[in-house]
Amino acid sequence: VIDDVKRAAEPDLWVEENQGEILRVRYRVARRLHATRSDVQRVDVVETTGFGRMLLNDGTIMLSERDERIYHEMIVHVPMFVGPPVARVLVIGGGDGGTVREVLRHPSVSYCKLVEIDAEVVEACRRHLPQTAAALDDPRVEISIEDGVSYVAETTERYDLVIVDSGDPVGPAVPLFGAEFYRNVERILSDEGIVVSQAESPFYEASTQIELVKVLGALFRRVRIYNYSNLTYPGGLWSFSFAGKGDRCPVGDFDAARVERSRMSFHYYSPAVHRAAFALPAFQLEQLGPHLTPLKAEGVFR
């Protein structure tokens, strides 16, 4: 929530995020760039002093320019480099465009559909976050402003990769963590298709992560969680889920040489980071272990 904190000698503007009632994180704001309220939520863009521009939906930080590449590289390139090149990609949420930008770096992609519930997010990012939104003008991209839950229930299209680039499971994002949504995702995926989803914090949202893995486990042949370090999300360690219809293992079947042949450069991702992301801390593996498919590389990488 944007909040003017008055201090005796130092009247400042900060973005403040609460984690439960135990923790508050504040980022210093240089100026407000955008503040609107859509049918769905409040949308803000601010210029911070330390993290570039920041997008907030209903007061929750979605991204900062300083660290958004970490999130977007890890949600995209991990699934894109497991298995053969992908042609058709569906992104649900992600109206900022960062996920689409990373998808489009892969020349195999012929079509990328973005289904974002809130036109105001796309509009705010087009105006104030060109670092992520510029990719939305690519001719391979089709943007549809609608509820991703309804879209996957109704579409007859097929995709090789679905990326659920959602916020926390509150408000309109709640069904994006549910079984009905993922039954439809499974239906619209090609035979070797993969779905990757924003899977919250293993520290703060362990039960959400466990529930998501259970939902995926009932529908997909291979389910794993992988981690990345986000600078501006509380606790730092955050997760994505990986679920595949086929038997392809995101570590054991990962072909690092294909990353090198791509000649792509990255801010955070690398073949070593790809594999390491699946090495979960002991407490997280204990929480999730019974619901995860064993890696084909357990012998090497346990």
Next chain:
Amino acid sequence: VIDDVKRAAEPDLWVEENQGEILRVRYRVARRLHATRSDVQRVDVVETTGFGRMLLNDGTIMLSERDERIYHEMIVHVPMFVGPPVARVLVIGGGDGGTVREVLRHPSVSYCKLVEIDAEVVEACRRHLPQTAAALDDPRVEISIEDGVSYVAETTERYDLVIVDSGDPVGPAVPLFGAEFYRNVERILSDEGIVVSQAESPFYEASTQIELVKVLGALFRRVRIYNYSNLTYPGGLWSFSFAGKGDRCPVGDFDAARVERSRMSFHYYSPAVHRAAFALPAFQLEQLGPHLTPLKAEGVFR
């Protein structure tokens, strides 16, 4: 800094930490347990609502009960499980006892010397943080209240492992990041000895980390950085340095089977986490790469 934040409807007590002037993190405090000022620094222990008890030196968070095992497991078990069993360990800083506690779990350890500059830290932790301080009563432990820089300059003892469990490079901890200190550490290490040090954040303290790696590179045969996720340090992703007098590679020569034979259980550490910790994000590898010794496992784990 402990700070009473007065709000209209909600007068609260919080611990607040500043990261430069760009970020503030606040932890809600249930009650203050300890607040003293020694010759060296201010020492506080508080009970938080979400993270157990917390130790602060000069207002900077040293540890919370909720996540201290992550830090202490990673600073200890990574070097302890590289190479043959270790007998003699020196811990510099770490007056809370958490590092010593993890060291003592290894039955090969016959002697652990703790050199802490501030008796008040040991005293405050003995009274209020039994989770970490209880280990300090073990008969294999010798506590010496003195400056670690002077100790390594003057001692004629030899150690198989030195752990530099220091705070940020401010005040008395500045020389712990310098070349003179590490020349003495190298001198008191046995032939295959290892030194591991708290190496700051790759996001916020990149230049400190680069300087430390350069210092180590001029003195040791093998130098690497490894990462872990700290819940209560800003940015989440933090680092330790690993430097060895011998040629032992912390990934290529790591014997995962020895961890399993130990039958030790961990909150965060595992053989997979051990290896994964050395897979640095691309931006960090670019910052540090020229100063790091290549891993023997580059082919598998690049």
